[in-house]
Amino acid sequence: MFRPILLCVLTTLPQTGPARVSEAAQYRQQVRQDARQELVDLAQFIPGLRLDIRYATPHNLTGQRIYPEAAAFLRRPVAEDLRRVQQTLARQGYALKIYDAYRPYAATVRLYEALPDQTYAAPPTRGSKHNRGCSVDLGLIDLKTGRDVALPTDFDAMTPAAHSDYQQLPAAALRHRAILHQAMQQHGFRNYPAEWWHFDHQGWEQYPLLDLPFSALR
Ligand SMILES: C[C@@H](N)C(=O)N[C@H](C)C(=O)O
Numbered sequence: 001m002f003r004p005i006l007l008c009v010l011t012t013l014p015q016t017g018p019a020r021v022s023e024a025a026q027y028r029q030q031v032r033q034d035a036r037q038e039l040v041d042l043a044q045f046i047p048g049l050r051l052d053i054r055y056a057t058p059h060n061l062t063g064q065r066i067y068p069e070a071a072a073f074l075r076r077p078v079a080e081d082l083r084r085v086q087q088t089l090a091r092q093g094y095a096l097k098i099y100d101a102y103r104p105y106a107a108t109v110r111l112y113e114a115l116p117d118q119t120y121a122a123p124p125t126r127g128s129k130h131n132r133g134c135s136v137d138l139g140l141i142d143l144k145t146g147r148d149v150a151l152p153t154d155f156d157a158m159t160p161a162a163h164s165d166y167q168q169l170p171a172a173a174l175r176h177r178a179i180l181h182q183a184m185q186q187h188g189f190r191n192y193p194a195e196w197w198h199f200d201h202q203g204w205e206q207y208p209l210l211d212l213p214f215s216a217l218r
């Protein structure tokens with residue numbers, strides 16, 4: 001008998017943490033006003049892209065499945081630049097493999113609970129550039145073999161070898177890291193120095209944090 005009142009109270013409680021878009025209708029309104037805000041489905045937008053979305057599996061730092069489905073979205077200008085990266089890499093015999101892209105804010109909260117270290121996981125007080133649809137985690141595939149190439153570490157290996165200036169690595173890992181970083185930098189992305197696989201797109205400040213599931217973006 002008290003449930004409707006309780007529901008009313010819960011839905012009118014103010015959000016804690018940073019301001020973020022958590023209503024699909026608000027996101028759609030923002031896209032109508034500014035087409036750059038659209039989160040684009042990378043699997044459809046970038047030919048030859050491989051997805052290995054680790055937070056949709058237990059193979060990530062939490063050991064748990066965080067996402068209910070494997071999907072990769074980025075804001076439209078970010079996706080356009082990533083498509084250019086894919087074209088640049090194809091001329092060198094490589095393709096991109098995506099580990100993570102847009103990440104709902106709720107997932108950032110879970111990751112920080114599992115790894116409360118600001119070097120490796122954005123704190124919920126600030127939110128992640130992944131929550132803005134402006135960061136992407138990725139590696140490389142060899143187009144001839146269709147297999148992963150040697151890179152410094154696995155995704156989300158939070159060790160010194162993950163740092164982008166780490167040098168005690170096999171020559172092939174150093175070479176592939178340099179190829180990836182050069183192509184990303186050429187098209188407007190900046191690497192995060194503690195994680196060789198993480199890149200932020202220039203202009204990320206122009207996009208709000210979001211807390212919408214992938215299913216709300218289609
Ligand atoms: C948790 C890790 N994959 C990651 O994305 N780290 C950066 C710093 C982030 O949380 O934005």
Ligand SMILES: [Zn+2]
Nearest residue numbers: 135136137198
């Ligand atoms: Zn990342």
